[in-house]
Amino acid sequence: MILHRSRFVLVAGLVALAAFLFGLCTLLRGAQAASRPRPSSRPSTAQRSGDDGGFSVVLTEPSESYLVGIKRIVIEPRVPPGDSVVGVDFFVDGRLVATDRRSPYSTEIDFGQEIRRHTIIVTALTAGGRRAKVSFVSRAADLAGGAAVTLALVPAVVRDAGGRFVDGLSVGDFVLLENGARLPIVHFDDGPVPQSIAVAIQAAAPEEARGALLRGAVSFSDSVLSFDSLGLVPVGSVSQGDAPAGTPPPRAEKKRKEAPGAAVVTPLPVVEFSYDHGLFSQRLADLDSGSERPGGAPLAEAFQIATRGLQARPRGRVLLALLAGRGPRETVTAADAEPNRTTGALQASQDGNDPTAEKDLTAALDAVKKSGATLHVVVYGGAEDSPFPEIRKVAEETGGEFLVAASAEAVDAACWRISESLQHQYLVSFAPVSPEREGWRSIELHLRPPDLAVQARRTYFASQPPKRP
Known part of the structure; x- marks a missing residue:
């Protein structure tokens, strides 16, 4: 008798737990649907420089293929032990636009209000003389x-x-x-x-x-x-x-x-x-x-x-x-209107x-x-x-x-x-x-x-x- 009662309590507990988890999942799904975060474009593959004695850089931003307005240009360096980055230069369309000597290595550029083709080049130098260069070309x-x-x-x-x-x-x-x-x-x-x-x-x-x-x-x-x-x-x-009532009729073009x-x-x-x-x-x-x-x-x-x-x-x-x-x-056809045009x-x-x-x-x-x-x-x-x-x-x-x-x-x-x-x-x-x-x-x-x-x-x-x- 005690064994049967224990089984009943165990089954009831499992059912209650399952119901709780189901309700929690439903609530979370509902919350996600209601919030609907702003979508983003599919990021492009991050550009990576070549390796110079264990030193390289990765261009993490921009991640979109089309550039408009103010955008950040960001790199992440991979530096071997005992060395350090001493300078990073940012070039846009062949022009030096910024130099950064402190982490995080980044800058902001206004690409204007027209989506044009741009070439971004970032070069980095370490105290040990190692160099890295990464580039990215956006689309028009x-x-x-x-x-x-x-x-x-x-x-x-x-x-x-x-x-x-x-x-x-x-x-x-x-x-x-x-x-x-x-x-x-x-x-x-x-x-x-x-x-x-x-x-x-x-x-x-x-x-x-x-x-x-x-x-x-x-x-x-x-x-x-x-x-x-x-x-x-x-x-x-x-x-x-x-x-709607009160709306004046559209005026004919003068x-x-x-x-x-x-x-x-x-x-x-x-x-x-x-x-x-x-x-x-x-x-x-x-x-x-x-x-x-x-x-x-x-x-x-x-x-x-x-x-x-x-x-x-x-x-x-x-x-x-x-x-x-x-x-x-639907427009009344001529045949339908023929019996009584007025x-x-x-x-x-x-x-x-x-x-x-x-x-x-x-x-x-x-x-x-x-x-x-x-x-x-x-x-x-x-x-x-x-x-x-x-x-x-x-x-x-x-x-x-x-x-x-x-x-x-x-x-x-x-x-x-x-x-x-x-x-x-x-x-x-x-x-x-x-x-x-x-x-x-x-x-x-x-x-x-x-x-x-x-x-x-x-x-x-x-x-x-x-x-x-």
Whole structure:
């Protein structure tokens, strides 16, 4: 009897311990998911100097391939017994920028607000006359700038059957087709590359939706890499029927005459991109502060503004649209409207379906595709109405995500998901056949491993490369 009771107590104790450990693990996993530390780019292999009688140095910073803003240059010496470091010289692009004679051996350099190719050389000398030299060459932001021919860039995200990102693939794992014909891949990146990201956010959305979208934008800016530049484009109403009460209708572009018979359209605003993510967050705060919030441009115009800004940036372009509510309904076809044109036009006006606005949106989305940008979209609410079907189609064609969020927390998670996908991209580049023949061409990107899925753009617009001066 005592033996049975002891066994019962032992089993009960083990069950209680297992339950405690399970709860503790669950709590820790939840805490980790909630904190979501800021991701960093995959570090490059540390550069090491040659060995001189047991003396060598390792370049521990910078660890990223792209340099922008203020960065530290740090080395760690390996010194044999009885010797010591007497001086370390730091050179950037052939110029001596600093000398350090005390540990830790480091300096800070401002690499400016453009990602350019830089050469870092660090030399060290010991009291015993031993010498070491280590070098590092960073990469430029123009992903195809060094190519002899114009390259088409295809960002791609690979996932397994469980939806998890797959890293570590090589160029031999990809097969690329243009208009059904296989082409060689001439350049391949398997790590994060600089992105110019235009964030178009619906500033004129209702209070709850605007707050959720702004918080999602902050989460996104906190999660992208330091060499990603951000630009903000406020969006007003997405259609005539979607503007909140009190929002003035968008003003038509004014035309002014420069000369008799010549009408000039007022130019669109310019998107300011910056690698200072704190500045971007401040712009978001300014967008939500004060009693008079800016309404932003109509959706089509906002897309045009973002696209023009991206076209002026090095390639590696992303447009993230954060929108609210139900999107424009499907356009009524001519056949459907034929029985009663007057009634059909009136109904379209009441529903907010302005044919001119829809035509402008189609043209704006066409410009997004031609620019080579990847369109990602997060919509707050309206899942039951299948919002923004035309925008969804373009997002899929450009290799982007179209996510509908039912809550503010879901908006935040969707923005985080998109930022993660940008950091797990492969970049596949190829030389188009006869690029002087302008027009749309299909792209197919296949994987040799059959159990993996690839997400990439499906079309691109071939055009004559600009003439160099």
